[in-house]
Amino acid sequence: MVRLDRIYTGGGDHGETSQGDGVRISKLHPRISAGGAVDELNCVLGMAVCAGSESGGRTLIRLQQLLFDLGADLCVPPTENEALGMRSLRMSERHVAELEALIDHYNEKLSPLNSFVLPGGTQLAAWLHLARAVCRRAEVEVIRLHVTEPGNPQILVCLNRLSDLLFVMARSFNDNGAKDVLWKQAAFFETADESTGTPVRQ
Numbered sequence: 001m002v003r004l005d006r007i008y009t010g011g012g013d014h015g016e017t018s019q020g021d022g023v024r025i026s027k028l029h030p031r032i033s034a035g036g037a038v039d040e041l042n043c044v045l046g047m048a049v050c051a052g053s054e055s056g057g058r059t060l061i062r063l064q065q066l067l068f069d070l071g072a073d074l075c076v077p078p079t080e081n082e083a084l085g086m087r088s089l090r091m092s093e094r095h096v097a098e099l100e101a102l103i104d105h106y107n108e109k110l111s112p113l114n115s116f117v118l119p120g121g122t123q124l125a126a127w128l129h130l131a132r133a134v135c136r137r138a139e140v141e142v143i144r145l146h147v148t149e150p151g152n153p154q155i156l157v158c159l160n161r162l163s164d165l166l167f168v169m170a171r172s173f174n175d176n177g178a179k180d181v182l183w184k185q186a187a188f189f190e191t192a193d194e195s196t197g198t199p200v201r202q
Helices: 030-051 054-074 093-107 123-148 153-172
Strands: 015-019 025-028 190-192 200-202
Touching: 030 123, 054 093, 054 123, 054 153, 054 200, 093 153, 093 190
Parallel strands: none
Antiparallel strands: 015 025, 190 200
């Protein structure tokens, strides 16, 4: 049971904080950087919820709950005698399977892509693209942590699948891809006809 009745403690005033097992570490520690990136990702998903539809919002809130569980896993280093997956808040293959099922659900109605997609389209899709980019960074931060300390490998798998899910969700909420903004090679050197928006070669 979590109970927060005091927000400031002064315990972090000298650049240290407590990880999940109570051990004090520097705020520059890779574990803190990884956890911060996951927290940032959750914040971006919160913005997407505010911009989204009711059905999409329910899925995104589920993903926010998942990220809190993932953060709880991340902030407590596995001990030598702990079997990964035995703790209730360790990411597992079940979480990966759930994410893959969501990817398949949202990808089912999408047409194959013949170009890369630019972040944009609807407001919700733009937030989801930002979330995808932050998710990739969070994955990198976890990799950086795992270079120096052992960790649950399923965290990385979950973040990898989550970034894929956010991509297909962005396309889904771009009218199933109809409002996707596609990359056009060398379009930077074109100007747009202001009356039609059609690119015109300079």
